[in-house]
Amino acid sequence: METNQYCPEGNREQIQTRLLILGGGPAGFSAAIYAARAELTPILLTGTALGGQAATTDMIENYPGFPEGINGLELGTLFQQQAERFGAQVVYDSITSVDFSEIPFRLCTYDKEYLAESVVISTGARPNHLNVPGETELTGKGVSYCGTCDGWFFRGKHVVVVGGGDSALEEALFLTRYASKVTVVHRRDSLRAGKLLQKRAFGNPKIEFIWNTVLTEIVGAGEVKQVALKNLETCDERLFDTDGVFIFIGHTPNVGIFGGQLALDENGYIQIDRYMRTSIPGVFAGGEVADHRYRQVITSSGMGAAAAIEAIKFLEEKETEKGETEP
Ligand SMILES: Cc1cc2nc3c(=O)[nH]c(=O)nc-3n(C[C@H](O)[C@H](O)[C@H](O)COP(=O)(O)OP(=O)(O)OC[C@H]3O[C@@H](n4cnc5c(N)ncnc54)[C@H](O)[C@@H]3O)c2cc1C
Structure with a gap:
């Protein structure tokens, strides 16, 4: 204590x-x-x-x-x-x-x-931050920590969700009401979230997963355009197009x-x-x-x-x- x-x-x-x-x-x-x-x-x-x-x-x-x-x-x-x-x-x-x-x-x-x-x-x-380049500058301009607050702004768009716990999956599922596609990026090869949530997320056709991967930069001027992703197993790095980034890491x-x-x-x-x-x-x-x-x-x-x-x-x-x- x-x-x-x-x-x-x-x-x-x-x-x-x-x-x-x-x-x-x-x-x-x-x-x-x-x-x-x-x-x-x-x-x-x-x-x-x-x-x-x-x-x-x-x-x-x-x-x-x-x-x-x-x-x-x-x-x-x-x-x-x-x-x-x-x-x-x-x-x-x-x-x-x-x-x-x-x-x-x-x-x-x-x-x-x-x-x-x-x-x-x-x-x-x-909200815990990723502390990657672009995160602070683009907060409120495509970077968000609250699906309930900002999901509506992403109707018909593609968003990335970062995290693998209950709140990340709950928010990813919530975001499918608005977004055309939700890509969950998770640093491990399995999720910490509860089994029921996992089942619902895996069964949702709008949600896809990118495993063993971290987000190293958020790219865009005035609005989010891309995220830089790094695979932790292969160390491969690539840019990935997206309209928004929702960060749910606690x-x-x-x-x-x-x-x-x-x-x-x-x-x-x-x-x-x-x-x-x-x-x-x-x-x-x-x-x-x-x-x-x-x-x-x-x-x-x-x-x-x-x-x-x-x-x-x-x-x-x-x-x-x-x-x-x-x-
Ligand atoms: C980017 C972002 C967007 C959001 N959008 C929405 C939205 O659209 N709709 C919605 O409903 N919610 C939204 N939220 C959530 C909402 O902002 C919070 O739920 C709400 O502000 C919480 O209010 P609070 O007063 O409990 O705490 P906070 O808003 O966190 O305020 C805490 C206060 O305590 C003060 N404080 C901290 N430590 C001390 C100290 N030692 N001494 C004195 N004072 C201290 C801080 O300076 C601050 O003034 C958003 C949150 C974020 C981060």
Whole structure:
């Protein structure tokens, strides 16, 4: 288990708050809107990615209320404006370590210490990258990490899927709804995915497999045109035409700063119950940091809102208890 060295050095300005929200993505801002409307004046720390992962995509077409779709960064800005309108304080800073051993919880940034009666964690997750040339430049221009989000843009086109686990096959099968052909490129000669998924994928006439092969480059100017493939057995290299590349080689939840103080689920995500409660009373989590399954703006927002509602209840109950015990 990781150990968490809390606030290693230096004097820090102390800031007290009833609710601290970690993360400036859909979950964090949704939590902030609910908590601010309950007049808790929450403080939300955005981390380095204002708007979260959603802000990295050009067009979000499956978030209700925007029939023409909306740019991800623009959606994040609207979330922020809505939270600030009700009094949430948005701070561009990152938490580096936490101490959840007692209330108030103590959370450190580089030069500040927050003392919080309750916390909503919505630090999200990040899709694992291949780290090959062309990947970053062409993300959103043919390179994607989400079939549900971007499959629709590939109607009648040919796409490459990278990966061999459950999510790679689930997404490959999903993409056959839109794409004319889906080529799964896998580094081994067999799949890790479950047998039923494998059966469905092998039986789907739109899916073909390229085995023992890795993708070494994504080629294109402004849009994906080709991928460079290398056969690991023969070391042969070749260029392969495609309109898109979907990379499903896992996600990593942003949980490192909690240093083993919270229970995690079997996939390494924060373990929560149906009320968004973590293993520590008063600490709630919502969005992708606690959701390995749905990973969407709407589901993350919903979880963030639910986490805030539970935090509000937690604080109210604490107030009531205090009132009953005080003379
Ligand atoms: C390229 C791409 C395209 C996508 N397209 C769509 C789409 O079309 N439709 C859809 O529904 N979904 C889409 N998704 C998925 C969607 O973006 C995510 O499900 C959603 O953003 C998750 O929200 P979240 O708030 O839980 O976490 P995130 O969006 O991951 O936000 C996490 C936040 O936590 C902050 N943070 C991290 N560490 C710290 C720290 N130590 N201290 C303080 N803050 C911290 C980050 O800076 C960030 O602001 C896409 C994802 C990607 C990557």
